[in-house]
Amino acid sequence: DGGITQSPKYLFRKEGQNVTLSCEQNLNHDAMYWYRQDPGQGLRLIYYSQIVNDFQKGDIAEGYSVSREKKESFPLTVTSAQKNPTAFYLCASSGGLLAPNEQFFGPGTRLTVL
Amino acid sequence: QKEVEQDPGPLSVPEGAIVSLNCTYSNSAFQYFMWYRQYSRKGPELLMYTYSSGNKEDGRFTAQVDKSSKYISLFIRDSQPSDSATYLCAMSSPGYGKLTFGQGTILTVHP
Numbered sequence: 001d002g003g004i005t006q007s008p009k010y011l012f013r014k015e016g017q018n019v020t021l022s023c024e025q026n027l028n029h030d031a032m033y034w035y036r037q038d039p040g041q042g043l044r045l046i047y048y049s050q051i052v053n054d055f056q057k058g059d060i061a062e063g064y065s066v067s068r069e070k071k072e073s074f075p076l077t078v079t080s081a082q083k084n085p086t087a088f089y090l091c092a093s094s095g096g097l098l099a100p101n102e103q104f105f106g107p108g109t110r111l112t113v114l
Numbered sequence: 115q116k117e118v119e120q121d122p123g124p125l126s127v128p129e130g131a132i133v134s135l136n137c138t139y140s141n142s143a144f145q146y147f148m149w150y151r152q153y154s155r156k157g158p159e160l161l162m163y164t165y166s167s168g169n170k171e172d173g174r175f176t177a178q179v180d181k182s183s184k185y186i187s188l189f190i191r192d193s194q195p196s197d198s199a200t201y202l203c204a205m206s207s208p209g210y211g212k213l214t215f216g217q218g219t220i221l222t223v224h225p
Binding site: 040041051088102103105108110 | 120122130146148155156157158159161163166202204206211212213215216217218
């Protein structure tokens with residue numbers, strides 16, 4: 001099956017710890033994205049990558065880091081510098097030939113800071 | 115002022131009703147318009163994608179875009195309890211993959 005997978009589904013973190021969220025896609029899409037979703041605020045862009053080994057900050061990049069070493073993978077690290085990390089994190093990809101702006105989402109990771 | 119404003123709802127309708135979901139935007143560079151459906155604790159699912167003014171129909175769903183008024187709508191005909199979800203509008207500029215989302219509208223269709 002083609003699609004986007006995210007792991008883990010639920011993640012609990014103690015204050016002061018870094019955690020890494022996994023995102024993998026087998027759609028052969030060039031671009032990948034990370035969003036954060038909070039109640040009543042829609043989705044906000046954290047980082048995005050349009051090609052391997054290149055990525056740009058989105059609207060709320062502070063306290064987060066990413067890497068893009070492979071086309072299929074775009075992991076997100078939530079660092080201890082992120083002051084309010086409890087949220088639902090969504091990974092997406094785009095780059096289909098017929099509709100390159102269409103973004104497809106993974107199932108999400110819910111991060112809770114204890 | 116946010117670039118995209120979406121009617122926040124929540125919206126509660128009886129089964130079989132016609133539902134209208136709406137977004138306005140301020141950035142005239144937006145040329146691609148999408149509607150996503152998101153069930154609780156799940157990732158958003160792309161419902162409709164359009165890039166021209168006018169209507170686009172897919173089954174019970176119709177997406178309407180009015181670029182002159184900077185206004186988009188999603189209509190759901192013969193609504194079903196399975197349509198109960200959060201609906202998100204999203205839009206982007208050409209050549210730039212970033213999507214700007216509305217806040218989402220929570221829809222409940224009761225039997």
